[in-house]
Amino acid sequence: MSCHLSKRAVLSNIRSLKSALKFGDESVTPDDYSAESWNNDWDFEDPFEGKGTEAIKLKGGEQSWMQECLASLSPMVDVLALGHLQQAVFFTSKWNAAEESEVKLKFVPSFEGKLSVEKDENITSILCLPLASQKRSLQGGPDWTCIIVGFSSGYIRIYTENAEQLLSQKFHEEPVEHLKCKTHVPNHFSNYSDQPDELVIVFSTVVVTVDGFGLFQTLRACRNQLARATAGRQEVVQPPPLTYKKWGFHEHDKLIDCEAAVFFLVIYAPRRGILEVWCSQQGPRVAAFNVGKSGRLFCPGYTIVGGNFSTALMKDRLCSCYFLDVDGVLKKIIVPFHLILRYL
Numbered sequence: 001m002s003c004h005l006s007k008r009a010v011l012s013n014i015r016s017l018k019s020a021l022k023f024g025d026e027s028v029t030p031d032d033y034s035a036e037s038w039n040n041d042w043d044f045e046d047p048f049e050g051k052g053t054e055a056i057k058l059k060g061g062e063q064s065w066m067q068e069c070l071a072s073l074s075p076m077v078d079v080l081a082l083g084h085l086q087q088a089v090f091f092t093s094k095w096n097a098a099e100e101s102e103v104k105l106k107f108v109p110s111f112e113g114k115l116s117v118e119k120d121e122n123i124t125s126i127l128c129l130p131l132a133s134q135k136r137s138l139q140g141g142p143d144w145t146c147i148i149v150g151f152s153s154g155y156i157r158i159y160t161e162n163a164e165q166l167l168s169q170k171f172h173e174e175p176v177e178h179l180k181c182k183t184h185v186p187n188h189f190s191n192y193s194d195q196p197d198e199l200v201i202v203f204s205t206v207v208v209t210v211d212g213f214g215l216f217q218t219l220r221a222c223r224n225q226l227a228r229a230t231a232g233r234q235e236v237v238q239p240p241p242l243t244y245k246k247w248g249f250h251e252h253d254k255l256i257d258c259e260a261a262v263f264f265l266v267i268y269a270p271r272r273g274i275l276e277v278w279c280s281q282q283g284p285r286v287a288a289f290n291v292g293k294s295g296r297l298f299c300p301g302y303t304i305v306g307g308n309f310s311t312a313l314m315k316d317r318l319c320s321c322y323f324l325d326v327d328g329v330l331k332k333i334i335v336p337f338h339l340i341l342r343y344l
Helices: 014-020 035-041 212-230 312-319 337-343
Strands: 004-011 070-073 079-084 087-095 105-114 123-132 142-151 155-159 165-170 178-182 198-202 206-211 244-248 264-269 274-279 285-290 296-298 322-324 329-334
Touching: 004 322, 014 087, 014 105, 070 123, 070 296, 070 322, 079 123, 079 142, 087 123, 123 178, 123 212, 142 178, 165 212, 198 212, 206 212, 264 296
Parallel strands: 004 105
Antiparallel strands: 004 329, 070 079, 079 087, 087 105, 123 142, 142 155, 155 165, 178 198, 198 206, 206 244, 264 274, 274 285, 296 322, 322 329
């Protein structure tokens, strides 16, 4: 078996999504970026032959609206969030066994609307973060997913899947550049400590870290309080601010985001319309796929806060990569185990 893309889910109504994010039809028309149009317009030979590596021109020659969005996919593949300027759309997954197509999992909107609160405030970063269940029957599996949104005002606001605000806090007087999560990884070497749960907020000149355990407890309390307030049994009380550490890097002009892969490096080159899989240790490219210039690559690199990393499911989620094409089809990048053995 070779590397391949496996269809996992489909977004419902791409046209409605574009409208909710305030993208006009004049920028990109659905026909320009349809699968049929891609197949007809590409002049691309087998990527392993080293030919046809020139930029692939799509009809209209414009960048896709999807490239202009901020997007995050939960590592549990149950929540997807997209943001653009002041607008956001949250999706939750629904399994439909009666669906006639091969893909039974559908992403349907749970919220569409404006998130910005302050004047001229725009969304600058977004992160879907699953939280572990406290029920023994789920054995540390996910209970629900929060959506953390960073703004140009410096605020971090945390929402439920339905965009009910749980928490709002400003950590620094700069726009939020990136949101990252580090989830618990147990110690396998006696000289190193466990990697704890941690939320990382990157600004231009500082990095803020929030302890994952405190975040988990605060968000669980906020959600329970929101449920009681919705039922009319309690007034909403402002939660205490999160404790955090701030690290300054004033000798640098601007902090740049960086990621590392474990066994393989997955690269999406939008200008060439190619998705590539490379061995991170020895260097050869092991796979390449024609995917078009208008998709999004998701490699979360974390699992769930407050959960148990030791399960096989959590280990798989940590290293999984997904690609969302402009037609709304979410595909998982499958790398067979024998390729890992070959290139180690």
